[in-house]
Amino acid sequence: MIYLDNSATTRPHPDVLVLYTKMAADYFGNASSLHTLGMEAEQVLDHARKRFAAYLNCMPNQLIFTSGGTEANAVAIQGTAKKHANGHLITTTVEHASIYENARALEAQGFEVTYVQADEDGRVTSKAIESAIRPNTVLVTLGHVQGELGTIQPIAEIGALLQRYPQIKFHVDAVQSLAKVPFSLKEANIDMLSLSAHKIHGLKGTGLLFVNNPATLESLLYGGGQEQRLRPGTENTAGVAAFAKALGLMESQEQEQQQRLLALNDMLRAKLEQIEGLVVNTPTSGYAPHILNVSIPGIKAEVLVQALGQRQIYVSTQSACSTKTGKPSRVLLGAMKPRTVAESAIRMSFSFATTHEEVEACADALKQIIPELQEVVGK
Structure with missing residues (x-):
């Protein structure tokens, strides 16, 4: 998991x-x-x-x-x-x-x-x-x-x-x-x-x-x-x-872990930016080290979350207090993101226990899943 x-x-x-x-x-x-x-x-x-x-x-x-x-x-x-x-x-x-x-x-x-x-x-x-x-x-x-x-x-x-x-x-x-x-x-x-x-x-x-x-x-x-x-x-x-x-x-490990999480975040961003059609919503500066938000316009966020879940990789669509509304992210709409971006956004968030191997596995899974889903949507 x-x-x-x-x-x-x-x-x-x-x-x-x-x-x-x-x-x-x-x-x-x-x-x-x-x-x-x-x-x-x-x-x-x-x-x-x-x-x-x-x-x-x-x-x-x-x-x-x-x-x-x-x-x-x-x-x-x-x-x-x-x-x-x-x-x-x-x-x-x-x-x-x-x-x-x-x-x-x-x-x-x-x-x-x-x-x-x-x-x-x-x-x-x-x-x-x-x-x-x-x-x-x-x-x-x-x-x-x-x-x-x-x-x-x-x-x-x-x-x-x-x-x-x-x-x-x-x-x-x-x-x-x-x-x-x-x-x-x-x-x-x-x-x-x-x-x-x-x-x-x-x-x-x-x-x-x-x-x-x-x-x-x-x-x-x-x-x-x-x-x-x-x-x-x-x-x-x-x-x-x-x-x-x-x-x-x-x-006791705050400063060390903040730097480690930032490195994980940057690594995941770099890998996901290689995926055609993927949009990174998290800003390139002034961002927290433990959160990365991306969208794949044309693919519903819930579909991507379920596809990852089948591989026992657990991410979310938006704040947990709002995920069951079935609506596009109010926050992303509030940040003037297009509706297609707001309704396809997923969030990956780390803790002090998150490992490099886990983040890399998530990136590899998304690289495989997203093109497959894009092909289905395209058909």
């Missing part, structure tokens, strides 16, 4: 699974309970919070544990909107569903939203963001790495721009960049940042939201006072501990 759908989810690391099992069995107490078991669970959360704070260079009390990246984005976006009923939101035409659908929901509630047009690389500029700013703008929200194209957004430039507009909060979805594309909260002047465990060999159901000032957000849920009342409910102690473990494993 060759698994190249790591931007959808990664296989949990064996050490992470071992730790999760131990934590679930031995630290099962409710972290809000006053007895010993509760205090032990609270200590696990505190330790993990400090671990993430050290990595992000922030204070532990600025971190809110969530059920994943989607919830972290919702708390940031909807939580800001609830504080500013007549506010204006800026996002882009190439966002992940967890940002895009929140923006659409706010529009339905009467909130004003501007979708800044991305270029053909799926990138927006700080100038384009600035042109969208209004007197009542309260939030700019976007992904650091575009999850389908792999495009890196200029968050440092956008963050510097927004320093001239102190009333505007800057939220960045860094789910696809954690451990793969460097970022700095302080250098990019980020007010809120979302992360997810299962993209770095942790477990599904655990996420994190950095909030520079938690008082600027309104809670979406009501219940206990957990996570500074922004995410009430009993914390997933074992999942949080496993997330911190996964981060530690990734951080």
Whole structure:
């Protein structure tokens, strides 16, 4: 089996699974309970919070544990909107569903939203963001790495721009960049940042939201006072501990692996560019090392995914949150790609466990499959 759908989810690391099992069995107490078991669970959360704070260079009390990246984005976006009923939101035409659908929901509630047009690389500029700013703008929200194209957004430039507009909060979805594309909260002047465990060999159901000032957000849920009342409910102690473990494993080899993944990406691109009729959608500069998106106009993406799947090579058509819609990629259309390109796009995404041999085997399979499918379509 060759698994190249790591931007959808990664296989949990064996050490992470071992730790999760131990934590679930031995630290099962409710972290809000006053007895010993509760205090032990609270200590696990505190330790993990400090671990993430050290990595992000922030204070532990600025971190809110969530059920994943989607919830972290919702708390940031909807939580800001609830504080500013007549506010204006800026996002882009190439966002992940967890940002895009929140923006659409706010529009339905009467909130004003501007979708800044991305270029053909799926990138927006700080100038384009600035042109969208209004007197009542309260939030700019976007992904650091575009999850389908792999495009890196200029968050440092956008963050510097927004320093001239102190009333505007800057939220960045860094789910696809954690451990793969460097970022700095302080250098990019980020007010809120979302992360997810299962993209770095942790477990599904655990996420994190950095909030520079938690008082600027309104809670979406009501219940206990957990996570500074922004995410009430009993914390997933074992999942949080496993997330911190996964981060530690990734951080220990982060720089080395980023270079290795970049080499794999470049090798795969060079091989696929030799295939007649194939279009590479991932930009040639400013792209994440673990994502490569290509199209074969005239061949439906689903057909190509199934053909590879028959060889036990697993890739995806678009973001996993959108693959079952049966529609062309909204993101590629948002990057002004032709419809034929958007409906034939596939994404190959790597992890730290991906090998040179696996990527080469994928390239060889595509070189054989695509001409065969093109011949069938031509007939």
